Amino acid sequence: MTIPREEMLKIDNTPPRKSWMEVPPDFSKGKFCYPSQIKALEYLKMPNPREWSPTDEDWKLPPNWQEIIHKGFKERLDKYRSLKVFMDVCVRCGACADKCHFFIGTGDPKNMPVLRAELLRSIYRNDFTLAGKILGKLAGARKLTTDVIKEWFSYFYQCTECRRCSVFCPYGIDTAEITMMARELLHLLGISIHWIMDPVSNCTRTGNHLGIQPQNFKEIIEFFCDDIEEITGKRIEPSFNRKGAEILFVTPSGDAFADPGTYSFMGYLMLFEAIGLDYTLSTYASEGGNFGLFTSSDMMKKLNAKMYHEAKRLGVKYIIGGECGHMWRVINQYMDTMNGPADFLEVPKSPITGTVFENAKSTKMVHIAEFTADLIKHNKLKLDPSRNDHLKVTFHDSCNPSRAMGLLEEPRYVIKNVCNHFYDMPANTIRENTFCCGSGSGLNTEEIMELRLRGGLPRANAVKHVHETFGVNMLACVCAIDRAVLPPLMNYWVPGVSVTGLHELVGNALILDGEIERTLNLRMEDLPGAEGEGNDDDE
Amino acid sequence: MNVQYMSALIAVVVLGFLAYIGTEFLGLNSLFGIFIPYLAVCFFLVGAILKxxxxxxxxxxxRIPTTCGQQKSLDWIEQNKIDNPSTTPGVIARMFFEVLLFRSLFRNTKAGIKEGKITYEWEIFLWVGALAFHYSFLTVLVRHMRFFLEPVPGLIGIVETLDGFFQVGTPGVLLSGVVLLGAVLFLLSRRLLIPQVRYISLMADYFPLFLIIGIAGTGIYMRYFARVDVVAIKQLAMSLVTLHPAIPQNVTVSGILYVHLFLVSVLFAYFPLSKLMHMGGVFLSPTRNLANNSRMERHINPWNPDLKFHTYEAYENDFREKMIEAGLPVEKEA
Structure with missing residues (x-):
């Protein structure tokens, strides 16, 4: 990003003089996500595939688009009590305003969660309430015009569905819920973004967002095993699509594809090798993430269905899920409801420690951090945390595992056992108060980099604090999107801080039986104090 | 000047004048003293229930609770049973703190930028203001039951004694009324003074505030300054609750009382149509009133759709040859 940091920090949050209803959205370059392509929408059989751009005057909406929105809105009000209540009860107290990372980073009043919701509420009042029909603008109602649709597209794709505002709302109004509804409505008109619909279409066909075909998926994992062999002297032979394995392991495909997620994938493989776990990977269910969550509840259900479908086909006892943020919202809050009951699986029980995971007795799916924390607690892993001594680590709670699950202590416990230097960021910025990476909910696309850097500012600012105070140089996380987007965020705001997954730290500290003396870490860098022959060319 | 608060202010002033002129000059005492209050109460009850x-x-x-603490997972990790409840008693505790003590609002912080760094301060005033407002309103409401009940229950006496704890002036100053007016003025001033809050505020936000200022103002005026005939007011109130409505004939009821009563009636009637329904809505908020136990117990979606997804079979059909070549197991050989 070429904008200097000082410029970026000049955030003007004085609201415009004009009423927000009269301020049009900004569709200059870099301010919007590219729309989805015809072929993705056609493959997914979604409405109104066409060539269009947000900069066009005419968005080529279907002729009866107002009717479509009205009907779609009504249908969703009837299906979701959340939407109905959230449309009615907001008192506009403003407590949510400066809780949103996008508002803090941009100063744009429509990024205040309350006003983001008003974009939808104003139409709700006009179409469905008496006061709105009689009093119009005085009651905060307005007519549905194409400008409203354009505004929705702009601002419901400037929300990462992180739910931080809902922690502070006295009525628990959850903007994620509102954004999800608004995006569903936009989909009815064929308005969506490439960065979400492309992964969704890929995932449907190949089983993962990146469109990795089965043979390539296997190859990639085998490359990891080559690296592990070089580092540890041990050859790992993971199985694929193997029937009769005890456990199916599913992790986001980002871990197979992009650094530093790849190192965490190596960490998983090493961990399972160390404990002799009877598990298999699937090329069909090779995606933990679910961009359907950012599309529609139907799409989320269809993509998520593969996990149980594959677990049933392979005859495994239960599923372990890797490190991913929104994946775990889907698993914790939606999966069993949508695609259960998983009565063909067994209540998860660690074959190593005998621990029964009562908290997952219905979904039959355990988070890898829960699984590993249990192993460590029972002393089942040989660990040498000093291999991570060159790292001063802090932990970024991902939005969904913290606010839609409550996975807070498990990863911290693991980190503290595999690293000697751990420093939490300030309390206002972690755990349930955690700040989004700024690129969640499918917004991790390149063309809106400035917006992402602005949205990630509160997170980066907290990292900067521990970087300056304690010399923190490593930001750990349990989310594949985090691993993809935090490196550029750190690079811009807090140079000198790298990003790692939890299980990369585990893999580095883990002592495998019969391994050679390690001189390299999983990134093929020399371990400090060890005389290695690794590559020094990456910094 | 802002059309949203000006229109709300004008509306309340006009409403007040209507009642005053109607009763002082036009003799519409039955309309404002009987008919409208009855109508308003009916509107409130039916409207709120329907909503x-x-x-x-x-x-x-x-099951979409916003979890604000550690989940229940491994035995040795302490769960936050209130902010991340996994059982019904936990949810009840969470709702207790939410509804009665405004737990979420208590968390409020204020973000700012100082010397290139973002800072967060604990911002307690909104919570204090909201709590003061709601509890003083409740106290005032309970105190007013004195007018509608005969004999007056002991509890109301106790509330009044506590309310008049400071024993200043005659008649003794009741704290609740003063706090109510103060809190409403605070809530109004933050709406007017904080630029962001002013930007999002609608007439629907100012109207109830002005209405309550009018109600509290006329109430305080009647108690401490006008010294209205309380016996006559009680007579009217009792006639209303016993469903034998009658405007007291031998004594005069001040026009200000009718203004007070009319504004209260408007508030009651307006309630179900407005954001004031947050009083009921807070109980129904799915991010607060559900246990985070959806991995332990299956939650049922009554409209769960039956959808076709891309099955393993379709996948294998698509990639069978490549899978065989890569040595991946397949269901059907080519």
Whole structure:
């Protein structure tokens, strides 16, 4: 990003003089996500595939688009009590305003969660309430015009569905819920973004967002095993699509594809090798993430269905899920409801420690951090945390595992056992108060980099604090999107801080039986104090 | 100047004048003293019940609590049973703190930028203001039951004694009324003074504030300054609750009382149509009133659709040859 940091920090949050209803959205370059392509929408059989751009005057909406929105809105009000209540009860107290990372980073009043919701509420009042029909603008109602649709597209794709505002709302109004509804409505008109619909279409066909075909998926994992062999002297032979394995392991495909997620994938493989776990990977269910969550509840259900479908086909006892943020919202809050009951699986029980995971007795799916924390607690892993001594680590709670699950202590416990230097960021910025990476909910696309850097500012600012105070140089996380987007965020705001997954730290500290003396870490860098022959060319 | 608050202010002033002129000059005492109050109460009851029923009619398809603490997982990790409840008693405790103590609002912080760094301060005033407002309103409401009940229950006496704890002036100053007016003025001033809050505020936000200022103002005026005939007011109130409505004939009831009563009636009637229904809505908020136990117990979505997804079979059909070549197991050989 070429904008200097000082410029970026000049955030003007004085609201415009004009009423927000009269301020049009900004569709200059870099301010919007590219729309989805015809072929993705056609493959997914979604409405109104066409060539269009947000900069066009005419968005080529279907002729009866107002009717479509009205009907779609009504249908969703009837299906979701959340939407109905959230449309009615907001008192506009403003407590949510400066809780949103996008508002803090941009100063744009429509990024205040309350006003983001008003974009939808104003139409709700006009179409469905008496006061709105009689009093119009005085009651905060307005007519549905194409400008409203354009505004929705702009601002419901400037929300990462992180739910931080809902922690502070006295009525628990959850903007994620509102954004999800608004995006569903936009989909009815064929308005969506490439960065979400492309992964969704890929995932449907190949089983993962990146469109990795089965043979390539296997190859990639085998490359990891080559690296592990070089580092540890041990050859790992993971199985694929193997029937009769005890456990199916599913992790986001980002871990197979992009650094530093790849190192965490190596960490998983090493961990399972160390404990002799009877598990298999699937090329069909090779995606933990679910961009359907950012599309529609139907799409989320269809993509998520593969996990149980594959677990049933392979005859495994239960599923372990890797490190991913929104994946775990889907698993914790939606999966069993949508695609259960998983009565063909067994209540998860660690074959190593005998621990029964009562908290997952219905979904039959355990988070890898829960699984590993249990192993460590029972002393089942040989660990040498000093291999991570060159790292001063802090932990970024991902939005969904913290606010839609409550996975807070498990990863911290693991980190503290595999690293000697751990420093939490300030309390206002972690755990349930955690700040989004700024690129969640499918917004991790390149063309809106400035917006992402602005949205990630509160997170980066907290990292900067521990970087300056304690010399923190490593930001750990349990989310594949985090691993993809935090490196550029750190690079811009807090140079000198790298990003790692939890299980990369585990893999580095883990002592495998019969391994050679390690001189390299999983990134093929020399371990400090060890005389290695690794590559020094990456910094 | 802002059309949203000006229109709300004008509306309340006009309403007040209507009642005053109507009763002092036009003799519409029965309209303002009997007919409208009855209508307003009916409107309130029916409206509020219908609204809650309308909400309740929509199902809660997914279990979506906002978790604000450690989940229940491994035995040795301490769960935050209130902010991340996994059981019904936990949810009840969470709702207790939410509804009665405004737990979420208590968390409020204020973000700012100082020397290139973002800072967060604990911002307690909104919570204090909101708590003061709601509890003083409740106290005032309970105190007013004195007018509608004969004999006056002991509890109301106790509330009044506590309310008049400071024993200043005659008649003794009741704290609740003063706090109510103060809190409403605070809430109004933050709406007017904080630029962001002013930007999002609608007439619907100012109207109830002005209405309550009018109600509290006329109430305080009647108690401490006008010294209205309390016996006559009680006579009117009792006639209303016993369903034998009658305007007291031998004594005069001040026009200000009718203004007070009319504004209260408007508030009652307005309630179900407005954001004031947050009083009922807070109980139905799915991010607060559900246990985070959806991995332990299956939550049912009544409209769970049956959808076709891309099955393993379709996948293998697509990639069979490549899978065989890569040595991946397949269901059907080519």
């Amino acid at each position: 809650v029923m309308k909400w309740a009619k929509s199902p809660v398809p997914f």
